[in-house]
Each structure stands twice: as C-alpha cells, then as structure tokens.
Amino acid sequence: MTHVSTYDEALETVIALAAPCAVTDVDVWASLDRHARIAEAVRTGIDLPPFHRSMMDGYAVHQADLDTQAPLAIVDDIRAGESPRCDLSPGKVAKVRTGAPVPNGAAAVVRQEWVDVIDDKAIRIVRPVRDGESIQPAGEDAKAGHVILEPGSVLDPQTQTILRAAGIGQVRVYKPCRVAIIATGSELVSSVNTPLQRGQIYAASDAFLAGAVRDAGATVTDIAFIQDDLRSIEQAITAHLGAVDYILLTGGASVGDTDFVKAAVRNIAGVDQLPVERVWMRPGSPFIAARAHGTTIFGMSGNPAACFVQFHVLALHAIRRTLGHPSDTFPLSAILSRDLAIKPVKHVRFHRGRARLDGTTLVVEPQLNQSSGILSGLSSVNAIIRLDQSTYQKGETVPLLFTRNPLVD
Ligand SMILES: Nc1nc2c(c(=O)[nH]1)N[C@H]1C(S)=C(S)[C@@H](COP(=O)(O)OP(=O)(O)OC[C@H]3O[C@@H](n4cnc5c(N)ncnc54)[C@H](O)[C@@H]3O)O[C@H]1N2
Numbered sequence: 430m431t432h433v434s435t436y437d438e439a440l441e442t443v444i445a446l447a448a449p450c451a452v453t454d455v456d457v458w459a460s461l462d463r464h465a466r467i468a469e470a471v472r473t474g475i476d477l478p479p480f481h482r483s484m485m486d487g488y489a490v491h492q493a494d495l496d497t498q499a500p501l502a503i504v505d506d507i508r509a510g511e512s513p514r515c516d517l518s519p520g521k522v523a524k525v526r527t528g529a530p531v532p533n534g535a536a537a538v539v540r541q542e543w544v545d546v547i548d549d550k551a552i553r554i555v556r557p558v559r560d561g562e563s564i565q566p567a568g569e570d571a572k573a574g575h576v577i578l579e580p581g582s583v584l585d586p587q588t589q590t591i592l593r594a595a596g597i598g599q600v601r602v603y604k605p606c607r608v609a610i611i612a613t614g615s616e617l618v619s620s621v622n623t624p625l626q627r628g629q630i631y632a633a634s635d636a637f638l639a640g641a642v643r644d645a646g647a648t649v650t651d652i653a654f655i656q657d658d659l660r661s662i663e664q665a666i667t668a669h670l671g672a673v674d675y676i677l678l679t680g681g682a683s684v685g686d687t688d689f690v691k692a693a694v695r696n697i698a699g700v701d702q703l704p705v706e707r708v709w710m711r712p713g714s715p716f717i718a719a720r721a722h723g724t725t726i727f728g729m730s731g732n733p734a735a736c737f738v739q740f741h742v743l744a745l746h747a748i749r750r751t752l753g754h755p756s757d758t759f760p761l762s763a764i765l766s767r768d769l770a771i772k773p774v775k776h777v778r779f780h781r782g783r784a785r786l787d788g789t790t791l792v793v794e795p796q797l798n799q800s801s802g803i804l805s806g807l808s809s810v811n812a813i814i815r816l817d818q819s820t821y822q823k824g825e826t827v828p829l830l831f832t833r834n835p836l837v838d
Pocket residue numbers: 612613614616617630631632633634635679680681682683684685688712713714715729730731732733735801
C-alpha cells in the first residue's frame with residue numbers, strides 16, 4: 430500500500446534526506462562564483478582601515494589647536510600612499526590628502542576650505558574643528574581578528590569587496606552539489622530540430638529544472654531522456670548513483686502501468702516502502718523521495734506545472750541545505766488580489782501566481798488556470814502560494830515563495 434505523506438511531513442523527510450554539505454577552498458580573485466556560500470566565519474587579519482586616515486583634503490591639527498586663531502606652521506605634506514615624516518606638536522600642522530595617514534599627535538583634520546593659507550609655510554584655521562573631525566580611526570570598519578563574514582554569506586561581488594579590503598585571497602565555501610536530471614517518457618522528443626510524430630511532445634521541464642538548479646548554485650552534470658521502461662530507468666539512475674548528490678527524475682511517478690519510476694527507485698534502494706511515496710498536495714501528489722548509495726533521489730511528476738511546484742516546495746529545499754543555504758520554505762506573506770474558492774480536499778494546494786509590490790504591500794494574483802497541463806502562464810508567474818483553506822477572500826494573507834528574482838520583470 431502506498432503511504433501518503435502530508436506536505437509538511439514530506440518536507441521534513443525531504444530535508445532529512447538532503448545530501449551532506451561539502452566544503453572547498455576557493456581563490457577569491459579567480460573564482461567569483463556568485464552563488465557559493467561562505468562555509469566558515471572569515472576574520473580580518475588587519476585593521477580596516479589599517480591606519481588613522483584623513484577623510485578630507487586639508488590639514489591635520491594638534492588637540493591644542495582645534496579652535497586657535499593663531500598661525501600654525503606646516504611641517505609635513507602627506508599624500509595618499511605616503512607615510513608621515515614627523516609627529517605633530519602644538520602649533521604645527523601637516524598638509525594631508527583624502528586617504529592619507531594622519532601623523533601621530535593629530536586630533537582632527539580641518540578641510541582646506543576652512544583655513545586661510547598665509548603662505549606655503551603657515552595657515553590659520555577660520556572655523557574651529559571638533560576633536561576627531563575628518564579622521565577615520567584605524568579599525569573603525571573592522572578590528573584585526575574580528576569576523577567580517579558570517580558562515581552562509583554569499584560570495585558575490587559585494588562580499589568580494591570586503592575580502593579584498595582585508596587582503597584575503599582564499600575562503601572556504603560550500604561546494605556546489607552535483608545534480609543529474611532524468612526526464613522519463615516515451616513520448617518525449619529532446620531536440621526541437623526533430624519534427625514531432627503524432628503522440629509525441631517536446632520535453633520541456635528539464636529547462637526550468639536545470640536553470641533553477643544552477644541558479645541555486647549547484648552543478649547540473651547531465652540531462653538524460655529515457656523511455657518508459659523499467660530496466661532503462663533503473664540503468665539511467667544507476668549510471669549516476671554515488672557519482673552525484675541528487676538525481677531529479679520527472680515523469681512516470683504516478684500509478685499507471687507505464688509509470689516505472691517508483692518501482693525503479695524501490696529496486697535500487699532495496700526497500701518496499703520509500704520515505705516519501707505520494708503527498709497530499711495539489712498539484713504534485715505523485716512525488717517520491719529516497720536516498721541510496723550516497724545519492725538523494727527525487728521522483729517528480731511528468732506534468733511540467735506539477736513538477737515546477739514540487740521542485741520549488743520540496744526538492745529545492747534539500748538542495749539548498751547541501752549548498753549551505755537553509756532557507757524558509759515560504760519566507761514571505763502576500764495578500765490575495767481576489768477571492769478564491771477551491772474544491773475542499775485534504776490536499777494542501779499550491780497556486781502559481783504573480784506577486785508585485787503595491788506600495789509597501791506584497792500582493793499576489795493567482796494564475797487563473799491552475800491545471801497541471803498549463804505551461805503558458807510560466808512566463809509571467811514569479812511565485813507559489815500555499816493554500817490550506819478552501820475559500821479565501823480578497824485581501825487575506827497567504828504564505829509565498831518566489832520562483833524567480835522578483836526584481837527582474
Ligand atoms: N489513475 C491515475 N492517473 C493519474 C494520477 C492518479 O492519481 N491516478 N495522478 C495524476 C497526476 S496528479 C499527475 S501530476 C500525473 C503524473 O504522472 P506522471 O508523473 O506519471 O507523469 P507522466 O504520465 O509521465 O506525464 C504526465 C504528463 O506530462 C507530460 N510530460 C512528461 N514529461 C515531460 C517533460 N519532461 N516535459 C514536458 N512534458 C512532459 C506527459 O507527456 C504527460 O502529458 O498523473 C496523473 N495520472
């Protein structure tokens with residue numbers, strides 16, 4: 430008898446089946462992998478900035494001279510990149526440029542607009558300066574030894590900037606996990622250059638699966654297209670077993686006599702009952718999950734829209750864990766743009782929709798046709814919402830996850 434899990438049970442099991450994280454050291458300068466996550470806290474070995482530095486072009490002044498009207502002698506001229514040649518004492522100033530180190534004994538920098546230049550040897554301050562003004566103390570940004578990146582931070586250009594400032598060339602990141610995609614179905618044609626015979630369709634789901642897997646930071650090692658045949662499906666799975674972290678199958682997950690994926694995975698895992706065999710969710714109830722020989726296997730529906738939902742609400746959360754990026758499944762809430770009435774069933778419903786900001790409020794417009802056979806809406810859909818009730822009124826709040834970057838329209 431097939432065991433049917435609730436969605437929340439299935440999610441918990443899927444996460445428990447996540448492939449373990451692995452780490453690797455990467456060269457910050459050479460491999461700017463925008464998706465890798467930092468695996469260990471990174472500490473700076475130097476103060477940032479490394480010295481007390483001037484924030485203005487002007488004159489470094491001594492504590493005793495902050496509000497003096499008396500002429501002050503220019504004893505040094507320090508450009509960015511240079512080192513002060515002498516310390517400051519009362520009555521003395523040093524000409525400094527923005528970014529230059531200030532000499533020992535400097536209490537503030539008075540910007541050049543606020544001084545009268547008497548000649549090239551002396552100035553007079555025309556506006557008093559505060560203690561510390563226009564000097565950035567060494568270590569104000571970060572002190573040597575302090576954590577500048579927490580584990581889980583993404584290694585993107587912003588992060589790279591901090592690492593460069595601290596002079597760090599190598600960091601430990603979570604390794605991209607390896608994912609093989611197997612699309613099953615004797616009706617599938619994988620090349621758009623091959624004309625369709627009656628009964629055939631072009632394989633489509635691998636496109637969003639491969640794209641979303643790569644967007645998450647994982648590597649797609651193979652995309653295979655396999656006939657509805659138990660032995661062929663077993664062979665296709667076995668070919669990747671142990672060599673990849675995840676195998677994502679689509680198609681053949683249901684109950685028909687040509688749906689062989691469940692049988693194939695049972696045979697390979699050597700168990701009668703898989704950890705997840707079917708889920709009380711719609712769309713996407715035909716979903717299986719197992720772990721065998723070091724590989725986590727997810728069998729998803731052939732219907733592309735159902736597979737799209739299953740991937741985003743289940744499989745992706747395991748993959749993210751392996752990448753060191755555990756995330757909330759439904760991290761946001763949005764308000765519904767219209768009333769909804771759904772046939773009351775025990776399944777959790779997931780609707781595809783388009784979310785947008787209305788002022789500061791996230792509003793979601795569920796797609797009108799939620800059939801699993803509908804693909805055309807995918808071009809405008811950017812979110813999935815979770816529905817636990819059978820009726821909703823416009824303005825009610827629902828949990829939401831984004832399926833694509835909402836800032837890219
Ligand atoms: N008697 C029952 N029949 C079905 C049930 C059920 O409970 N009892 N469940 C239905 C539900 S819900 C779904 S969803 C589908 C899932 O079926 P499969 O996972 O076995 O998927 P297939 O039959 O292989 O394909 C379904 C549909 O999608 C097309 N397809 C398949 N692969 C792709 C691809 N890579 N790209 C684009 N389109 C694809 C395929 O041609 C079919 O039209 O089962 C219901 N049946």
